[in-house]
Amino acid sequence: MALSFYCYASFKTRLQVTAQLNHGNNKGLEKVKNLVTKTGVPSITTSPHESLQRGNWVKLICGASFEDVVDIRNLSLVYTLAGVDCIDCAADASVVSAVNEGIEAAIGIVPVRRPWVMISVNDDEDLHFRKAEFDPNDCPPDCSRPCEIVCPANAISLENTSSLVKGGVVTERCYGCGRCFPVCPYDRIRTNTYVRDATATAELLKRDDVDAVEIHTSGRRTAMFEELWNGLGDSVSYLRLVAVSLPDIGEPTISLMNTMYSIMEPNLRCFNLWQLDGRPMSGDIGRGATREAIAFAVRLAAAKDKPHGFLQLAGGTNAHTVQGLRAERLFQTTTISSTSLILPLPFLLIFLPVLI
Template sequence: MSLTFSCFASLSQQLPSQVHARSSSSGGLEKVKNLITRTGIPSTITSPLDSLQKGNWVKLICGASFEDVVDIRNLSLVYTLAGVDCIDCAAEASVVNAVNDGIEAARGIIPIRRPWVMISVNDNEDLHFRKAEFDPDDCPTDCSRPCENVCPADAISHSGKAGVSKGGVLAERCYGCGRCLPICPYDKIRAVTYIRDVDATAQLLKQDGVDAIEIHTSGRQAESFQQLWNGLGDSIDKLRLVAVSLPDMGELTVPAMNSMYVTMKVNLRCLNLWQLDGRPMSGDIGRGATREAIKFALHLASTRDKPKGFLQLAGGTNAHTVEGLKRERLFQTTSISEKLNGGERALNSFEPSHALISGVAFGGYARKIVGRVLRSLQSEHGYARLEDCPRHLVDAVTQALALVGTVKCYNER
């Protein structure tokens, strides 16, 4: 039994008796099973590898710096039920335990296949690896506190929250989006950046329950990437997938990818994937946030000399992403066309089993739509396991299915 699961067991003992009564009712969980069945997810669905090849791979990004194990466990439960292929989380043992607890809870409800578990690390300073910080005692008493309203993670409280007596930033909930930094009228908030320890990462990779790693990089510092890769040593031997997340660097993107691939391929014994990080941590903002991710995908898909590896979108992805991919003829297709003199010419083609764009990762938007349900759960019942409150679980799974279904095309077969 993991520490995370023990934490939930202890919390559940403190819940009101009516919540326990609800948890013993099979009727609520039957509604979840029926919902999943009606949506079109069979009890055993295609493997993550099949999804990559077909172009309907979906990854949940819990957040490289998000470490709230209660939310992470419930998010993993919901999105496993919704059929994601991979769950990406912070490289911390307690977080990995929370993800795996959520996955197994989902598999206890319906016999669904296990998604891959991925941990995220960085080779240098990166937006995804930072925390906001401020001392609420330094804040003027007449401040309107705009930072509280703008925080998408509900990580800021001047008056304090459960387990925090003083207030400020709840470090485990802050994932470094940075929206609070420019909005503070007194410039009191600062960002604290960090780099994941390579030795600790290597040890975590050797444990059961971790299937993949994602390296966040700027692509501009080949030496930093090489040091991280070499430092991981033989810890990558048992992995199923190695992903590299990088921004759009224009003409420098493909040369950087080729350089990193040369470093990796010497001892790469599994699949590799390139995560195209269009507009980091912005998917929850609105429809326009996904444009840069699609633009990045269009650029890479039409480039001939890129290295091996699946292509997956991230950064600004939301419910409108697949719609944009379809407009650009990038969704679940094996070729890309360019209009020339009123006609079209194929620029790239792959084997029939390989899609041009292999999938989409959802982060902030995925957490936001399910987070509404989790906040309601917490408000009504405190820190509870989501499956103990079937009404909330049905609501959360409904939201998740709608999002994952944009890629999986549920009910369109």
């Protein structure tokens, strides 16, 4: 099994990057330039395509619902300099532009390789595509505001009265993690779920600065997946990679993946990748969150009829994932070789959180 790394930019990292770069007088950018001059940047000689094949592909996940364009531009700049292969972001025109602005700013500092830009969409309700909402006027004045404390994205600001704030939540920053819902003692927080529009997504996919799409699906209703796939039409022919993110639904998972591949295959002109979402958006909750991610890897490794495409572990991965994979004899640090447990195609890429 080949090992790769996926960069999940934690919100602590995001705040640090933004704090460093977001000075109105460009001091932050000058700092980055000076640092790059002093230390250089990693020398990446492989294309994103080659990284996928070698098993050392690195993807930055900005978040399917995260839309703070300043943070996103800054993160894209820093991670492009760090040599990521792909930057995954929300399927929103201004977010895509912010990612590309960050990439161009990085290339302007030093000639680095351009990462692929991936946009994330959904075929049905999905945890990655929701926002928290509440009316701060309904909150008892003596509430100790646990929602504000628990939010990892600094998306809840009861003091803030700017136009960005809707119902106490800065919608651009909320990525739907759900941490705030159970902590509200007065049950004031609502969920606003949404599904990205297929026609608008198709238009985005035709942009020169978009290279890949990630479709989030529950896997339970392949009719919804098929409807979205058909709705994307010939826009998928412009792509370099199509990723499908899905949870482990037990025994039927593998056959469902094969069914979805058969839906995509007639129009698929590029590589495909399966993002195995063991326990969505939970890696930072605690050690146990990685169990589902490892169980998903075990299921795929044992499957006789593996679906075509690269495999990537995602939801539930954390610092304990490697240990769990070792215990299952599913971890190795070598890239593709004759001794790889899973040979091309498919490769099994294990993506782990790397915080910078």
